Amino acid sequence: VNGHSGTQPVNPINRKKLASWVGFSNLPNQVHRRSMRRGFNFTAMVVGESGLGKSTLINTLFETKLYEPKQIPAPGVDRGRTVQIESISADIEENGVRLKLTVVDTPGFGDFVNNDESWRPIVDNIEARFDAYLEQENRVNRLKLVDNRVHACIYFIQPTGHSLKPIDIEFMRRLHTKVNLIPVIAKADTLTEEEVVLSKRRVLADIAHHGIRIFQPPQYENEDEETIQENEEIISKVPFAVVGSDNIVRSPNGREVRGRAYPWGVIEVDNEEHCDFVKLRQMLVRTHMEELREHTNDILYENYRTDKLKAMGVSQDESVFKETNPAAKQAEERALHEAKLAKMEAEMKMVFQQKVQEKEQKLKQSEEELYARHREMKEALEKQRLDLEDKKRRVESGRPLTPEKGTKKRFGIGK
Ligand code: GDP
Secondary structure: OOOOOOOOOOOOOOOOOOOOOOOHHHHHHHHHHHHHHHOEEEEEEEEOOOOOOHHHHHHHHHOOOOOOOOOOOOOOOOOOOOOOOEEEEEEEEEOOEEEEEEEEEOOOOOOOOOOOOOOHHHHHHHHHHHHHHHHHHOOOOOOOOOOOOOOEEEEEEOOOOOOOOHHHHHHHHHHOOOOOEEEEEOOHHHOOHHHHHHHHHHHHHHHHHOOOOOOOOOOOOOOOHHHHHHHHHHHHHOOEEOOOOOOEEEOOOOOEEEEEEEOOEEEEOOOOOOOOHHHHHHHHHHHOHHHHHHHHHHHHHHHHHHHHHHHOOOOHHHHHHHHHOHHHHHHHHHHHHHHHHHHHHHHHHHHHHHHHHHHHHHHHHHHHHHHHHHHHHHHHHHHHHHHHHHHHHHHHHOOOOOOOOOHHHHHOOOO
8 A cells, every 4th residue: 555565564654644633633732732721740858967958959849938948956966766747748839830839859968977767768758659559550440549658868968078978978879769869068158169060070980880861851853943952951961069048138230039148149049050940840840840750750669669560470481471451450359359259258257167066065063053043942842851850741641840950959859
C-alpha cells in the first residue's frame, strides 16, 4: 500500500496528509485542561544541619511563609536523640494552576555528637512513601493514586569553603538511588566569590569520586537551541550556591529587593550575579518540576519496585506477564481467592468442632452431677423410710423408742 519494497522495516511510519482539520491537535489543550482541574502535587525534602537556612530557602522559593522563624535551641539543650521527619503541606495557586506543595523537613540531621546513622530515618521515610504507592498500585481500585513520594531532596552543604564532610558523602551515597538529589551550598553570602568557585569544584570532585549521581536536567535530542542553552546554564551552576531571605532590603540603586544587607553592601536573592537562587528556582519550579516527578516515577520508584518484587520472589517478567495478560492475572487472583476461602472454611470448621466438643463435655458433666444428686436424694429417702419403718415396728410391739443420744439427759430419763 505504501509502495515500499519487501525489505521494509516492520511498522514503518507512514506520514499522511490530512484532507481537513480532524481535531486531535487539540489534545495538548485537553491534557492541559485536565491537569488544571486536577491540580499538581510536588513533594520536596530538605536535609542539612540546623541553622543552614532550610526553612528560609523554602519560604523564599515559594514566596510564602510555609515556615515560621524557628527557635534554634541553645547549645547544650537536649534536642532528643534522633532525626525527626516533619512534613508541611500547603495548597498554593498561581494563574489558576493549583499546586499542593509538601515540604518534608528532617530536623536533627547532623546535629548530634554521633551522626553515623543520621541517614537511616530519612531512607526509611523515602522507602515508606514508595511502599505506600506500591500498595495503592496493587489495590483492585487503582483509579485515585495519591502520590506522596519525595520528588526532590535539597541537600544543604555547610559553607566552609572546603570539600564534603563524611556525613555529606554517606548521606548522598545512601540516598542517590532513591531520590533526586539537589546539592546546594548554603548561605553562600558568607563566602567570597573565590571561595564559592573553589567550594563548588571540590564538592563536584567529591561527588564524582564517590560515584554519586545527582539530579541533572536531561539533555534530549531534537531539543530547541534555547532549551539546550537554558539546561547548560543550569548544569553549570550545580551545586547551587544559594542565599535565602524573607526580608526586603533597599539595594544601592534604591530598589526594594529580597536580600540580606551588610555594612559592605546588599546581597540580592533574585540577582543571578549575586547567587544561584534564581537558577535553582528555575530548575525546581519553572522548568524541571515535571521532569523531577517523572524521573522519580520512571526510574527511582521503578528500580525500588523491581528490587522489592524480586526480593519477594516475583521476577519482573512474571509480574509484567501478569500485568499484560489479564487472563493470567485473573487466574492468579482466583487461585488466591479460593485458597483464602478454603483456609477460612477450615478455620471455621475447626472452631465449630471445638465449640461442639466443649458443649458436649459440659452437658456430660451436668448429667453426671444430676445423677449423683438424684442418687444421693434416693439414698437419703430410703434411709428415712427404713428409720420410719423401724419406729413403726417398735411402737407396734410396745417397746419404748430408744431416745436418741442426748435426748435422755434433756428429759431427765435414766437418772
Ligand atoms: P534551618 O534550621 O536550616 O531551617 O534554618 P533557618 O531557615 O531557620 O535559618 C537559620 C538562621 O539563618 C536564621 O537566622 C536565618 O535568617 C539565617 N539564614 C537563612 N538563610 C540564610 C542565608 O542564605 N544567609 C545567611 N547569612 N543567613 C541565612
